[in-house]
Amino acid sequence: MSAANCILVVDDEFQIRRALKNALREVAERVIEAESGAEGIDLAATQHPDLVVLDLGLPDMAGADVCREIRRFATMPIVVLSARHDEEDKVRLLSLGADDYVTKPFSTVELLARVKAQLRRARTQLSVPPETPIIAGDLSIDIARRVLMRGAQAVRLTPIEWNIVRALVLAAGRTLTHQQLFDAVWGREFGDPQRYLRVHITNLRRKIESSPSAPRFVVTEPGVGYRFELP
Amino acid sequence: MNGDRALRHWLAWGSVLVLVTVALISLRAATEQTYVPVTYLLVVLGGSASGGRKLGIALAIVSFLVIDYYLQTPYDHITVTKTVDLVTLAAFLVTAVVASTLLDAAQRDRDAAVRHAEEVTRLAAEHEQMARETEKVRALREGDRMKDFVLASVSHDLRTPLTAIKALAQDETRTGSSRATEIEEQVDRLTRMVADLLDLSRLRAGKWSFTPELNAAEDIVGAATRQCAALERSASIVTRLDESAPALYGTFDFVQTLRIIVNLLENALRFTPDGATVELEAHRKGPHLVFTVSDRGPGIAEAERERVFDAFYRPEGSIADRGRAGIGLAIARSLAAAQRGALTHHPRDGGGSVFELRVPAADVDERELGES
Numbered sequence: 001m002s003a004a005n006c007i008l009v010v011d012d013e014f015q016i017r018r019a020l021k022n023a024l025r026e027v028a029e030r031v032i033e034a035e036s037g038a039e040g041i042d043l044a045a046t047q048h049p050d051l052v053v054l055d056l057g058l059p060d061m062a063g064a065d066v067c068r069e070i071r072r073f074a075t076m077p078i079v080v081l082s083a084r085h086d087e088e089d090k091v092r093l094l095s096l097g098a099d100d101y102v103t104k105p106f107s108t109v110e111l112l113a114r115v116k117a118q119l120r121r122a123r124t125q126l127s128v129p130p131e132t133p134i135i136a137g138d139l140s141i142d143i144a145r146r147v148l149m150r151g152a153q154a155v156r157l158t159p160i161e162w163n164i165v166r167a168l169v170l171a172a173g174r175t176l177t178h179q180q181l182f183d184a185v186w187g188r189e190f191g192d193p194q195r196y197l198r199v200h201i202t203n204l205r206r207k208i209e210s211s212p213s214a215p216r217f218v219v220t221e222p223g224v225g226y227r228f229e230l231p
Numbered sequence: 232m233n234g235d236r237a238l239r240h241w242l243a244w245g246s247v248l249v250l251v252t253v254a255l256i257s258l259r260a261a262t263e264q265t266y267v268p269v270t271y272l273l274v275v276l277g278g279s280a281s282g283g284r285k286l287g288i289a290l291a292i293v294s295f296l297v298i299d300y301y302l303q304t305p306y307d308h309i310t311v312t313k314t315v316d317l318v319t320l321a322a323f324l325v326t327a328v329v330a331s332t333l334l335d336a337a338q339r340d341r342d343a344a345v346r347h348a349e350e351v352t353r354l355a356a357e358h359e360q361m362a363r364e365t366e367k368v369r370a371l372r373e374g375d376r377m378k379d380f381v382l383a384s385v386s387h388d389l390r391t392p393l394t395a396i397k398a399l400a401q402d403e404t405r406t407g408s409s410r411a412t413e414i415e416e417q418v419d420r421l422t423r424m425v426a427d428l429l430d431l432s433r434l435r436a437g438k439w440s441f442t443p444e445l446n447a448a449e450d451i452v453g454a455a456t457r458q459c460a461a462l463e464r465s466a467s468i469v470t471r472l473d474e475s476a477p478a479l480y481g482t483f484d485f486v487q488t489l490r491i492i493v494n495l496l497e498n499a500l501r502f503t504p505d506g507a508t509v510e511l512e513a514h515r516k517g518p519h520l521v522f523t524v525s526d527r528g529p530g531i532a533e534a535e536r537e538r539v540f541d542a543f544y545r546p547e548g549s550i551a552d553r554g555r556a557g558i559g560l561a562i563a564r565s566l567a568a569a570q571r572g573a574l575t576h577h578p579r580d581g582g583g584s585v586f587e588l589r590v591p592a593a594d595v596d597e598r599e600l601g602e603s
Contacts, residue, residue, distance in 0.1 A: 013391060019398030022405070057391065083390040087486055105394035105422055108401045158602045195445055196600050202447040202478045213449035213456075213472050220454045223486035 010040035037061035071097035077118035087223030121173035168228035240282030279330035287327030481520035502528030
């Protein structure tokens with residue numbers, strides 16, 4: 001059984017579209033193609049794909065604008081293909097509503113892994129605190145009751161650590177930028193506390209990871225933010 | 232030159248004096264006494280004006296003596312008796328001094344004018360030279376800027392065709408083609424070269440952006456080993472961090488520091504023999520947070536220890552076919568220096584290399600964390 005019904009590929013290079021189409025057939029029953037941003041937005045609106053793979057270097061409009069436009073009417077995951085390698089660009093894309101990105105030249109194996117992760121995340125969307133605890137490896141996280149168990153042991157978290165866990169777990173599989181985490185944990189408060197995000201992450205990892213310097217759950221996306229991975 | 236000229240003046244005016252004296256002696260009976268001092272006065276004046284003070288005074292004294300001895304009655308006797316004689320001598324001397332002083336002043340003015348003119352010429356030449364050099368620097372800088380721009384845009388534009396080739400090759404690999412795997416490997420090699428070129432252009436353009444922030448050692452160690460996981464084919468990375476001790480912090484740019492450590496790990500993994508390990512360790516040393524990457528590779532000969540940090544440096548006899556431009560360590564060192572850190576190499580006991588990265592350490596006061 002396929003993981004997705006339909007995936008939309010937006011790329012102006014015919015060869016890349018063909019290769020992506022072949023690779024994505026592994027996870028989707030149907031792969032549709034658009035070779036311009038306008039056509040991509042059109043197909044995203046009319047065909048309701050389960051996921052969009054979007055190249056940023058389109059001839060007719062900036063990829064970031066396509067991303068923003070699609071986000072006006074749809075919530076399906078968007079995985080971006082970018083030729084740029086700088087972190088500011090990644091942060092900008094994530095805050096515009098992209099869910100993940102791969103940098104060119106990417107391996108189709110890697111892209112497939114990202115696409116699968118996004119499809120899985122979309123199916124188990126946790127926008128509201130779920131009633132039952134979330135299980136991740138040896139962790140059991142009960143968001144509603146604010147209880148985190150590691151094996152049979154309850155882990156004591158500080159209020160800030162709780163807010164971080166909550167924000168990360170509710171967006172599991174998706175990277176939250178530093179700014180998104182600041183907003184989720186400290187709200188509109190500015191200044192010093194934000195300086196200590198990395199200290200809180202370090203303390204949190206020491207409580208929930210078996211090896212804090214090789215984390216399985218709270219993963220660093222360098223220069224961008226943090227992501228909670230469901231193993 | 233000056234000595235020659237002075238000598239010529241002395242000879243010339245000496246001759247004039249002799250000629251005047253000879254002439255006046257032969258005419259002394261027929262000449263009126265009053266013409267004599269006036270004639271000599273002209274000689275003293277001329278000598279002082281053209282030959283300077285010493286010649287003037289010498290002429291004045293000689294003239295006075297000559298007048299007294301040959302041209303004044305009683306002839307052929309020195310007889311300084313009359314007041315008028317002393318006045319003549321004084322007049323000669325004063326004439327000599329005044330004339331030569333005027334001459335000196337005129338000469339000084341002339342010399343000053345000449346020096347001034349020379350200075351103006353020199354300054355003009357200097358100015359011209361500076362203008363030429365400024366123009367040259369500007370041209371060089373413009374050339375560099377263009378080169379960097381071309382490097383950056385070429386390496387950016389290369390990514391799209393590289394992506395297409397890689398995607399097509401991977402597509403072919405699925406059908407079991409071994410050539411497709413080779414194509415993919417070559418694409419990866421080309422991609423690394425393009426990345427190196429882009430890095431070099433950024434390095435030269437000084438376009439690295441730094442945001443030094445409070446960061447944990449274990450965070451960057453985790454990110455570095457995660458990024459290098461794909462390279463751990465024959466050799467593996469072992470991290471040494473005391474996770475029961477309080478966490479280590481530093482003030483550094485996470486992304487750029489990660490680049491340094493990943494570069495060191497990649498190098499170490501490439502040079503470490505199969506089955507051996509590469510060790511990544513972090514500790515606090517005074518005001519520094521220190522990361523070390525140790526390998527059991529061939530090590531680096533003493534003569535080459537500093538040169539490995541030069542751009543485009545390749546050790547002699549090394550295989551050029553590594554697919555890297557040889558700028559990784561040069562970039563790593565300048566990234567370290569740019570955030571008040573340092574990157575050094577030491578030989579490792581028992582063989583191999585130790586690369587040591589220092590960045591400023593930071594202390595965290597847990598009471599400031601905002602948990603009340």
